[in-house]
Amino acid sequence: MDRLNNETQAAIAGREQAGGSLAPPLWATTAFSSTDPAEAACSAGSTRPSRFYTRYGNPTINAFEEAVAALEGAEAALAFGSGMGAVASTVMALCSQGDHIVAQRQLYGGTLFFLQTVCPRFGIDVTLVDATEPGAFREAVRPGRTMLVLAETPSNPRLALADLEELGSLRGPFTVVDSTFATPMIQRPLEFGVSLVLHSATKAIAGHNDATLGVIAGESDLIDAVWAYSTLHGSVASPFDSWNALRGIRTLGVRVERSSRTALALARFLEAHPAVASVSYPGLDSHPQRGLAARQMSAGGGMLSFELRDADRAHGVLEALQLVRVATSLGGPDTLMCHPASTTHAGLAADLQQSIGVTAGLLRVSVGLEHLDDLVLDLQTALA
Numbered sequence: 001m002d003r004l005n006n007e008t009q010a011a012i013a014g015r016e017q018a019g020g021s022l023a024p025p026l027w028a029t030t031a032f033s034s035t036d037p038a039e040a041a042c043s044a045g046s047t048r049p050s051r052f053y054t055r056y057g058n059p060t061i062n063a064f065e066e067a068v069a070a071l072e073g074a075e076a077a078l079a080f081g082s083g084m085g086a087v088a089s090t091v092m093a094l095c096s097q098g099d100h101i102v103a104q105r106q107l108y109g110g111t112l113f114f115l116q117t118v119c120p121r122f123g124i125d126v127t128l129v130d131a132t133e134p135g136a137f138r139e140a141v142r143p144g145r146t147m148l149v150l151a152e153t154p155s156n157p158r159l160a161l162a163d164l165e166e167l168g169s170l171r172g173p174f175t176v177v178d179s180t181f182a183t184p185m186i187q188r189p190l191e192f193g194v195s196l197v198l199h200s201a202t203k204a205i206a207g208h209n210d211a212t213l214g215v216i217a218g219e220s221d222l223i224d225a226v227w228a229y230s231t232l233h234g235s236v237a238s239p240f241d242s243w244n245a246l247r248g249i250r251t252l253g254v255r256v257e258r259s260s261r262t263a264l265a266l267a268r269f270l271e272a273h274p275a276v277a278s279v280s281y282p283g284l285d286s287h288p289q290r291g292l293a294a295r296q297m298s299a300g301g302g303m304l305s306f307e308l309r310d311a312d313r314a315h316g317v318l319e320a321l322q323l324v325r326v327a328t329s330l331g332g333p334d335t336l337m338c339h340p341a342s343t344t345h346a347g348l349a350a351d352l353q354q355s356i357g358v359t360a361g362l363l364r365v366s367v368g369l370e371h372l373d374d375l376v377l378d379l380q381t382a383l384a
């Protein structure tokens, strides 16, 4: 068959090794016995063996990886114990002392912290650019020295976009796009020519707040190279979490469709609210990169953020919520809100916080699967 649509892939991908079982088997094991010593030696020397030792591979983890590869249109995928495990392993697998990284300023707090504190200790130089400035990534690349260009779109927490076409056209460095906020249902960065797409699968891909996972997808050779390093880094995905995530993927299409629709309606409601100064959501006409959003995203996604006119009320609004829960994760069935300046991005210097729009009055929303009317009522009451 021709390439199936992603809604279909989500429902069926990753079941090749399931032996006819409709649900994937859970291989809760650390190791596999070999029939003879020669087979063990062969497994020990092979790339990505699935039945040798779980830090090297495991059939349940592999099934999750196959599903993500299918959704991203990739040759292969590799899972990690967390999104940060994917970030750290990928950076350390590809970069060495003396190398240079170009990354955008608008990044997940942990990724930014890793680039600013860990990379310098290993002699890896990092230049931060503004992803919303056309040509910014290209201009910062130092030919022969830049090994990696790292982008995140839409970005956490202001939903700034990086131009996937520009990133895909860069030659020389590896290009990695953290696509966590979009999920493969909304954008597929590999189609634009980037080297690797990365997700915190902890979020919408697993989608039920019950799995901590990271994943990258791309060409097999590159995935194998990162795998070789990752077996030593040790950020291995748990089979149980991979199993939960594969179940989550089955409904990714309907969940993303629903949360995008609700998020757009909530964004419009907030934009019209007198207590709200501005709303950041790629599906709104007021988004400063609306044209780019339309070119590379098929929907706005389930994440939005908004700024209160009175910044002093940010914690008060969170305290007044009754249905929406205050938590820093995202992409699950329940709507969550958080105050990035004092949580997800609290570790950053004040000037960097300001330059990426993490202001005292900013609140981030991960829109879940509740009925829109219930969410509007809760927000209306809390804002009042």
Ligand SMILES: *Cc1c(COP(=O)(O)O)cnc(C)c1O
Residues within 6 Å of the ligand: 082, 083, 084, 085, 108, 110, 111, 152, 156, 178, 180, 181, 199, 200, 201, 202, 203, 212, 213, 214
């Ligand atoms: C959460 C998140 C990460 C880190 O993932 P963990 O699974 O928490 O380690 C990386 N990037 C983005 C965009 C995230 O939202």
